[in-house]
Amino acid sequence: MNLLEVFTEVKESFCSLWKAKYRGNTLEIITHYTSPDSKFISVFITERDGKYIVTDGGWLMSGEYYESSLLKTKEFDPLLFYYTSFYKLRKTSNGVNDLYFSSTSEIDMVPNKVHDLAQFISQSLYTFHSLYEIDQAKDVQQREKFLGGVNNFLERIYLRKDDTKLQFGKSLGPKYESVRFNAIATEADSKIVLVKYITGVTPDYYRRSLTNATVDFDIATGSDLNSFIKNKVAIIDDQVSGFQVKKILPYVRQLEKSLDHEVSRWSNKGEIIDMFT
Amino acid sequence: MQRPILAIAEDFSKYEMLVYDLKKIFQQTIRFSQDKPTRKKDMLWYENLLEHSSIKDQVFFMAEQKKVDQNFYKFQLRCPSYCEKPIFRFDSDGSAHQNKSEKLKLQSVPTPHFNKFNNKGESIAYQTPELENIDYSELQRIGDFFVLFCEQCHLRYIDGTFPFIESGDTRIFQLPVQADDLLEGIKFPT
Incomplete structure (x- = not known):
């Protein structure tokens, strides 16, 4: 078995997930990073005043990757706050939703920005999703526990x-x-x-x-x-x-x-x- | 998380009839309106009941279009008594779907794409040859995609011809209108 061949297969498979779309003066890059809802994360690149801007295009908050009404709850705010500062991102708006972005004037730093921004979107969504699912499971357990306790209590009252x-x-x-x-x-x-x-x-x-x-x-x-x-x-x-x-x-x-x-x-x-x- | 839809896995022949058997719409020209009764205030909306040739359940055609971006729209078929999610969908724009059951290198299906379900109730995105070969630098016409949608899920006007769709007039909302560039006009503070 040629393990180098395996490596090549893995690397090429990952690379073939990357795609690009021209959108006027903006380039959309579809990355291999994913969301919990089985979507591939896209980042958008454009040029302003000699700088490359790398942004989510507003797609994180518009519900492109995850139900937007859930993301607009207070529970997502602290995660956004944590991950935007962790990846040193900034925020602007398209009039409807917030856009997260960072910029660089060096072309060889663009990959770093793409990596950070895609990780930011993916990680904030997976963290939110896991907390949401854990709460849901805990809630079901709690409901059953409480139900059992009150049922027993009422049965004792009605025995008489x-x-x-x-x-x-x-x-x-x-x-x-x-x-x-x-x-x-x-x-x-x-x-x-x-x-x-x-x-x-x-x-x-x-x-x-x-x-x-x-x-x-x-x-x-x-x-x-x-x-x-x-x-x-x-x-x-x-x-x-x-x-x-x-x-x-x-x-x-x-x-x-x-x-x-x-x-x-x-x-x-x-x-x-x-x-x- | 996208979990498999049980109703579809349990009765896949019904799913196939719902999506692929002839359905008729009573309106020849579909026009978006702005009164979508949900939280999504940034979308134009259209919905109408269809006449299904083989299934008694109520089947609806629904379409939505972004107010700020005429090229961002969805067409979908819904059957609320069978399944909460749209049973068939076309997305003109938006994120690429991950077909998890495929080999990794084939998993990413960019938009525009169709979304259907397989016999396990899993959501699957696919592109027809017309969609695969799209030149993204050219403006796509909503009417062409709509005919493609009607072909895929066998939707016709009552006389058997294809219905038409008209793009919503986004100018009336006085919002910044994006052309094909979704970052046009947006300020990125330095």
Whole structure:
């Protein structure tokens, strides 16, 4: 086996990924660097006042490589800040999006700039993506843990009530298949208690959990089942990292409007028991 | 991350019917409007329901065009009841797609390109010979690409002919209009 041949094959394969497109006075270079969304990173080169400008062309923030609404969240800002200073890049704007760039007057320094800029785009996106995916996985775990804990607790409350049926993860009814509650208690007189559990590992996930509950309670209130609803209960996880009062308070208040009373804190079990008596 | 689309992998024959069987559009001339009801405020937009010859699901044709760059547009087919993502797409400009299942040297497919799915539900970009041999220094006409799109996914006007598409008038937005050079007019502070 000729290992030099292997090296040649590897090198040529990588090199053949590089492509170029003329765009008026600008050259687009498609590099071999990638994004988590299976895109190859492009950098753009143009000449201004005797200098070579190397830039992303605004494509990073326009969503060319990754969903732009996610990139415009606060979570991407610190990464951009870190990587722009790490690669010593500067920022300008095309009127719609920010452009990242650096410049040099020496032609043999252009490859360095291309390398740094492509790495900047690729690394900031992969870092963001990994944090996002890790949070998502953590959130699923946390949700399951909290669900198990509250389910057990409610079962114990309802053990003492023979005339009440407690069901978990049930929809509001055949007409409202997608409107689900974590628990629905049906009492002897057919009156129901609707229960939502609120948790989230980041304030973002927590807000999502809150708004989802608010909407579902509102749908229940507006439905023809409203006259059967005895109580609406939101049990909120106040011991999780996403529970940051300042960031979620308006959403808690909105949920409380839907409930017509305060939410119930998981740390105060007595408060929760009161809701079911 | 682009994960394989399960619905497509599970029922690939439906995917092929959706994309390749005849579909008809009721409007002969497609004109972009500016009221795209999403977050993307920098795009012109068009959407219309199609009549599909073999599938009952609602199939839509959608097109979008950058307000600041007439040469940057997408045509796509959507079937929301089957799959959230567009089932077939044409990108006139934008980043090169990575076909991960190919040998490395063949993985990069630059724009303009089409995007379809394979029987594993993976997104695949490809170029027809017309797209492969494009001279980037010449201005491309949206109408030519649109006919190519209609040929690829069997889209016709109700009388069986090709529909037309009209480029949006970007001058009305009073934004800096980019010609083929997306860095034209942009200031890079020294």
